[in-house]
Amino acid sequence: MKLTFYFILFYSFCFSQETIDLTEVSYTFDVNLHSYTEGIPYKSRLYYNDSTSLFIYNRINFEGAEGFFKKVGDRTGRFNGVRFYRNYDEEGYKFYLNFNTKELTSREVLMEKYEVTVKEKDIDFNWVITEESKKIGDYVCYKATTQNFRGRNYEAWFTYDIPVPTGPWKFHGLPGLILEVHDDKDLINITFNTIKQNSKSKAYYAKPNSKDVYNLEEYLKESFRLYLSYVNNKKAMIATGQMRSGDPSAYVNIEYNDEQIKLLDKYHQIEYNTYEESLKKE
Template sequence: MIKFQLCLFTFFFLTNCFSQKGLIHYGFIDAKGIGNGKGPDSNAYLVFNKEQSYYVTAKDSLEKAEKINEQKTYNNDDDSGGTIYNGMKVSPQGDQVAYHIKKNTMWSNVLYRKQIYIKEVAPSQTWKIEKETKKIGKFNCKKATTTFRGRTYTAWFTSDIPLPYGPWKLHGLPGLILEAYDSNKNAYWYFKSAEYPSKTKQNANYMSIPKGLKWLSYQEFKKAQQNEINLADDNNKLNAKKFPGVQFLLPKLTDMFLECE
């Protein structure tokens, strides 16, 4: 009888644990083209349950108006120059990623001149779990590394929340990712706070897409990236005619998108 009661308690405990909703607040530093974690610092959050997760950043309602309109210069460490941002990149819906485990699908959008919407099979990520550990907030975390679409990432994940989610498209570890960054810190997510379980009204729903637009496959997204490079090249040629003697550099894909393979 005692064994039965123990098994029953364990069953209800695990069922309750994995049915809980969670909410993680991150800061996200977008330092593409600069590195070293120097760039606009946006609010971000991840809401999740046992079946799916929803991540969003660069959303205007998450930021203060004065921060959105702030002009700021971020200098390179070697004093070779810097980048001037005339306000933050935000939109009403933000940059989003929705991930459903059983459907093995990710839906995402990114703003570059216009909103681009992508639907894809959840991209596989081969993680190497290291021996190094550290504490983030109240959570014990382990270190893991992977290479994903042009960048090498370090993630710190916690088995205290045993679900395979993380910020942006990072996923697949045996615990939730609380901190992550690529090797040059062109992208840097850092932990702010956690609610687990959470009573938030925000749900980990699927993304919606405006009428008249369509979901792109990842391969179509890569073509859209190349189109942006071609457009920049055309603009440079026009500007070179208007301003003889001035050199216009073609932007690099690594400076334009997180995914840059």
Template structure:
């Protein structure tokens, strides 16, 4: 199972003066979010070297009709790219600024949930090419368990599921009646605040929740 799309390699940098065409950028604004949840994540790319796990912060935006899940650095990359897209050309300094923020993203995909038609759009980037595919929002056969603990001051309950060849454990907060969580996970009677697989190759833990309206968009 590949959750992470394309991982960032060593960051390149242009060391000579050069001029480039300004980047093309556009975005489709969908709606304002009602919740924004950020997650610390740890992802093991090379299972033979788990000590070299990659870490970062992901963002889950919840709206009335749409959700979005993305690496927080992808949001920052979009902001920089949009700013430079209004120029006629960009120089090496501009280009290096875009590269610097872009290569901080451990995963580069976006996931948009359209809750009205039960459809998920997955957008990824391989080198300079963008691609997307659509699928029905997956249904998960969760097993609800009795264990509880605290995350961010919320009492959370344990659930488990087998998905794409991995055994997953989730902790969800019934006090937050949102049936979603990181990546494609959904269907529990509360917001997923933590989820990980039994080999600890993927681990997401919520570190903040706010209700400040932010634009949910497709870039």
């Protein structure tokens, strides 16, 4: 009887550890939503099988560091340079897509502190596929465009050679793997590096599932509220001498709407003014 029990236990353990084969695609996800002369070139990964995919970026072990701190230029000419920093996340931002249900489940981190799950379904990119083509790596890719997807115009390059309807970040819905994405303001650039079949890196492959669940509108509203609160608190701390430097913040969400972006520009100006005043005192 004991032998049977241990056999069942062993079998169950082995079965629970068994995972399906995945394909791994590495990208560089370069994001620059401020007026800096350079963005953040995240090392990112896409894992997929026949029915699901998972994209991850901003992860410590992908980057090989906990973060960075450097001085960069300012495109507006208001400053010679600003101190630019980033703390990478232990798990990373994750985007899990089910090809059949068309549900996207994301792991986001509010103000780089509070883990939340964001759920979306049936995202409509309104892709327009063109005849324009080019070679990316070993693959012939075709250009597709989408206008005003959450405030931005994008072009994506996908290949029919790999007929899976997924790609980096939230991009999906084309008749082949997306290898490259650019917005028309050169602020978001996703470029292909390598692809590896039957990846053994399966430890990350799980659907995000935190206790706090938002839809996209709720998440963006809370994200924006926390950002404005952060700017106001920092301004108050500098005014009372609790903080010496008012470096402009590097926290911006890709999907803020037009109204939020206008208000964000106003708060960026507050941050820059505060930063300039703090430099005079140093």
